[in-house]
Amino acid sequence: MKKLFLSLIVLGLILSLTILYGCKKEESKTPVELLGAGATFPQPLYTKWFDVYYTKTNGLVKVNYQGIGSGGGIQQLIEKVVDFGASDAPMNSEEEKKAGAEVIHIPVALGGVVVTYNLPGNPKLKLSGEVVAEIFMGKITNWNDPKIKELNPDINLPTLEITVAHRSDGSGTTYVFSDYLTKVSETWKKEMGVGKSLNWKVGLGGKGNAGVAGIVQQTPGAIGYVELIYAEQNGLQYAMIRNKSGNFINPDLKSISEAANVTIPKDTKVSITDTDNPKGYPISSFTWIIVYKEQNYGGRDLNRAKALVELLNWMNTEAQEYNESLLYAKIPDAVRKVNEDNIKSITFAGKPIK
């Protein structure tokens, strides 16, 4: 009996020592663990980046990134529970007000939202914005609908009910998608609107881009919207979308980059959906990292702020090498310049961070 008590106490001691050791390790030197959360749109890219960065800094900087949706990223940044938020939808005025302090948006990659589907034979479909809107509003319910046939006369479309897959969490991808549809469909603008979470009339909800891709992958006749890499990595077919100039564009690195040929405002908040560029893919978007301009909050120290700034600069420059292999476009040079200036403006206790 006594032996068991003793062993329990020993176990407790070992546990406590592990905890103390874990805590001490933090204080000892420069090792920093940064916490970021938000968009799943760029998650494959970010997790690759942070894996590389860990090796590059010899294990000194761990960046823990959790893909909980753009809405989550913004929320946790407002709560000051994370070092940076990640979102495909820039913060709106209500959110910035809640944050209480000035935030900086840093676009670090370009992606495209593709319309992906599960049909026998995996045909490459052509779709228009209006048809897409009607499908996702539940007004077109079967794959053999004449409106779809009209755009795809050469393809044998089955008589199969359409199962819509959308996001169940607060999503920047949804924001980009609905932003585009609002521009091309009056009905969508009236009935659904723009937002990270929408009042969906039909369909199943999936958590994250991964969740939606999962639903499409497993459900015959399903259609969903995901970032390009999710469709590619999982062997899902996606549609060519008709852009403003009337051309059916296949989403790829080139067409996504073409859509980003716009002037970047200083706050970098710009929507590039429904692009004027005749070669551009109409559902493209920047994705942003959002941080507080003044880093002296919530008990942070200079060390941590420095690590964050170094990370941001790395993301703006060397990290871009990894974008294209994961099907994200690099940010245009003009954007890089604006980012550089914005990152330089980050301060700690009022002083710029060297």
Add this chain to the structure above:
Amino acid sequence: MRKDRVFKIVLLSGGIVIIILLSAIFLSLVFSSIPSLKEFGIKFLFSKSWDPVNNQFGAVPFIIGTLLTSIISLLITIPFSLSISIYLSEYLKNKTISKILQTLIELIAGIPSVVIGLWGLFILSPFIRNVQLKLGIPPIGVGIFTASLILSIMIIPYSASIGKEVLSLVPDEVREGAISLGATDFEVVKGILLPFSFKGIFGGFILSFGRAFGETMAVTMVIGNANRVPTSIFSPGQTMASLIANEFTEATSTLHLSSLIEIGLILFIISMLINILGRVIIRRVSF
């Protein structure tokens, strides 16, 4: 003497901690629900729309989703758990097999919810999908029905063990009396045991219903996450618990977060009431 007094106070504080804990939980939930309570009032319980874009929130789709899945799962469970209770307490005489059976049944209760959800997502859903394809309905695999099936698998052990305990409380003399009068086992069960233990078994079902009511992970993975009132048993839906699991980390507006917490409060209150009801009924069982 002194030490004894201190000791007794320590013991008492152990009890008081529970009181404080539970009150604190309730008060926290209420306090954080205030923005949504103020904004929607009682309408919250009757509104069907969950619209984060326009900041309009109502609990109806989720109350219905939770009720549907819990009730259907209970209906599926009843024949099975009743059979197990009767079998183990009346029919099976072999001690070893009885022990093995009981252990096996209780093992199901030990499997973590997320693993059952995993199985539901990758093994059960495709199966249901095939059934749906044959029936000509959208082959989504997930939905109210799948979630109810999963739930019933999870609550059968719980409800069966309560049922068995209640049945075993019936004094042997009653059984023997009936048998000596020439009753078959079936008649003993039907005419004597079940009426006698009806209250306890019913209480057990209420408690199992409560269990199903609050289950989160397995349901989240197979219910389809559709924030609408389900139109059929194969529709996707959403329960109160799965809604919170999906949207909590991302509610950006104060109203959204507060509405989610209010759903948590509703969940808390209803689970508590079901639990107390079930236990009160069972405690009344005595011979």
Add this chain to the structure above:
Amino acid sequence: MEKEIRKRVLKDRVFKKIITLFTYLSIIPLFLIIYFVMARGLKYINLRFLTQLPKPMGEAGGGIFNAIVGSFIIVGIASLIAIPIGVISGIFLSEFKESKISEFIKILVDTLQGIPSIVIGIIAYLWIVKPLKHFSALSGSIALSIMMLPIVIKSTEEILNMVPNEIKEGAIALGAPYYRVVLKVLLPYGFVGILTGILLGISRILGETAPLLFTAFGNQFLNLNIFKPMSTIPYLIFVYATSPYKDWHNQAFAASVVLIIIVLSINLIGRFFEKRWKT
């Protein structure tokens, strides 16, 4: 008369057959679940899987080492919180079982046990994550300890209620002060029961995911600091299962096998002890 009896006997036999059928049908899910999970998961368990960290999203390979360590730490701390409070409360309920306050608290303990795990997650978020502005393993542990508490309390109370009065009275008759009677006589006597409660509680919280969704939050790296986010096995299973990556699905199954083995073993040990003292 004969026909009557034959009808009744027939009904009896049919009824028995139905009952038996349904009973054995209900264990089928157990076998289906364990079989399919094992079938798909076992082959991916190897040393690399158990000792490496996860790879970036979409890349194959990697392991669940951080989740295993994380589960161990978070559950360990939750136990350290729940065991002392639970045992003390259990002693209280058993020793003062006549008093009204004890009755009241018993109802509260039952209520506590019935609280949906996701609500406990909300509470831990409101109480710890929000004020401290941190997701942390500690907040996850506190959530889990709240779930473990009722199990420990009930087992403790039950076994102490079973202690024969003579033992207690004997100790008191020998002049032992009250606190000694409890600590040196009652507790050792009821040790097995208390241990059962602890084991069953641990096996329960090892598999819990919902309370960790917005407390411990998850971490791709190995983390030993309880004030930071930490990964756990059930959380990892959830994230991987709801992704579209086949490799992650396989890892989810493999992790489930690991989890099932650990949880069911502890569960079985706990129930083994439970049978011993409940009879």
